Amino acid sequence: MSFAFDITYQSSLNRARLGQLHTPHGIVETPAFIFCATKAAIKGATPQQMREEGTQIILSNTYHLMLQPGSEVIRQLGGLQKVTGWNGPMFTDSGGFQIFSLGHGGVAEEIKGKGQGTKTKTMLKISEEGAQFKSYVDGSIHNLTPEKSIQVQRDLGADLIVVLDECTPFHVDKNYTERSMQLSQRWALRSLQEFDRTDNNQQALYGISQGGVYPDLRRDMADFLNNHPFFAFAVGGSLGASKSQMVEVVEMAMENLEPSRPVHLLGIGGISDIFAGVVYGIDTFDCVHPTRLARHGGALVQPHVFEELEEDPKGREHINLRNARFREDSRPIDERCPCTACRTWSRGYIHHLLKANELLAMNIITIHNVNFMNRLLASVRAGIRDDNLNEVKKEWVAA
């Protein structure tokens, strides 16, 4: 049994559940947060530090790694788990998201409801066959087909891999979304075929729910996914223009998906998003936010930290340690936090390191944010088990 998903507890209140996701590199207790090791490295922390702070699973991006160093190099070096020194469960995406997001110019931000971006377009052509794009590393031309994406992910060697889909931007109409969804279904079938052809029992395949913000398309997509032997599902595509629409789309995407398989919500992992997502049965989340925020001096904190600072916690999730108020503050980021950073260093010291441009600052705050996310998910799991998720939420999000 290389792969399995055991639902160990199903809430009677809603679709929230606890699970154990078995992979050849270990078991993931779900709901879980997946940290982004975009280019085969967590920015700001070592694998040892990730483990020490309770991390279960990380992901890398196929798009970046196929361009640099190339998936065949990763394969020759022994695959992602070995090469990174992580040696635990890993996930890779298909490469599609970055191609389309960089390609269309900023669709990544758009899918997450942040309006249209302005980045340079690198996608050259999209056809029935696949997508053609230009490398941001050296300008070379690459083709990514459903088959190629599976082959590249075979090289990379993550436990959990996903089908190539077209990531539809938000501003397109229903007709475009429907045609795009149908293309993604044909690509998903080709992905499944390529996956079966090369199966070695060491990787499991996720199908992706598309269909934009349209309930009937999401239902059509659910039927398609339910009827094919994907190990698991991912919710992708346009999730709307706002947080509340995102939740609605997650609800409609989840409504008709067969509940026995694990579900990943692609690229979403804000604190409120997680509380919202698990209620609809989302099992795993990923987001660059916790590690990116750390590199800019932002430490994730619970409402009690704002209260201790005599600030209104409402709508806030982090403190910025660059703030001069922390200059002589000998307290840790959060006195109640058990992470290595909070057991070792003060806000005043971290503030100094940020001012002095010392790399250690990023490492310290990243360690804290990683521990924070892992503790958050542990609390969420406890809240589901004890049927008191709303009470648990109050400890993490100010009402």
Add this chain to the structure above:
Amino acid sequence: MSFAFDITYQSSLNRARLGQLHTPHGIVETPAFIFCATKAAIKGATPQQMREEGTQIILSNTYHLMLQPGSEVIRQLGGLQKVTGWNGPMFTDSGGFQIFSLGHGGVAEEIKGKGQGTKTKTMLKISEEGAQFKSYVDGSIHNLTPEKSIQVQRDLGADLIVVLDECTPFHVDKNYTERSMQLSQRWALRSLQEFDRTDNNQQALYGISQGGVYPDLRRDMADFLNNHPFFAFAVGGSLGASKSQMVEVVEMAMENLEPSRPVHLLGIGGISDIFAGVVYGIDTFDCVHPTRLARHGGALVQPHVFEELEEDPKGREHINLRNARFREDSRPIDERCPCTACRTWSRGYIHHLLKANELLAMNIITIHNVNFMNRLLASVRAGIRDDNLNEVKKEWVAA
């Protein structure tokens, strides 16, 4: 007994010796290498990682810390050992070296025999009282006197602290060097007085040998140092224009120093320098090279690594992992190295991280270089104990 220096073995071949340097934060086995945590942080490694790789002692620079965040902030946050999370033996310099080196425009390089630098001058005035200079952080004017340097180092709280001296540049004549040495002696007496006035048994004071490249001045300086109750000595000042002259100057500086006290060689720590220095009785070394080199992709290696790569090891001490030859190299930096980096990551992976500008690359190579230096010093200690330092040297420096 807060401080003591026990000579546990004295070579009969030369002045080389093994010692134990006792401090309130632990014992340092000498000869030892002191790593530079310039602004109260090792660039590229955490204190935990430093300890794991065998580090005994680190140093911070008074000059940088008095400007940012200010020594009073470090004091309020609990002192250097606590604030950095290092909690082991620490050394601070007087601040003089940076004032004079930045002040004269590149004297730091010059003292190490690399010719004249071209940096902007920030020193405003040097007088009997002390030195006046402009902050590189905010342009504010600061005075550093012998008394102020002791007070600042009291705030910082390192175990081992040093007197303020004038760092004479290389190109000055003997007259200037002699007058400068006499000024440094008067400053040393004022330092000692201020040290005694504020003594708390938690810090020990180093006097510094000046006198440039002139044997009679170095002898005069040794008499002065021997006759005053400094806990230890440091060899500073101009060490000449070349490696060979540096060794001569170290020899003349050491010749007349009373052998019972520990001696630090300021700012010097190349592999050959260490083998040369211990023979004259140097007990501790410091240098930014191992950690700085790491941040540029350079991993320190022994001659056998070049031989395995079928390259001539002569005159070489490191491999540059940015080199394309390492792209698909699945071996660690050094297969015989026991460090965490060599047990975990391949050259090919580190090469990828460097190309992708991932911070983890610096961390990995720093860990290796730190372990390398600590292993080197352990070998040097074994070579002294077994009276076969020349044999040991062959394992580290290609003849």
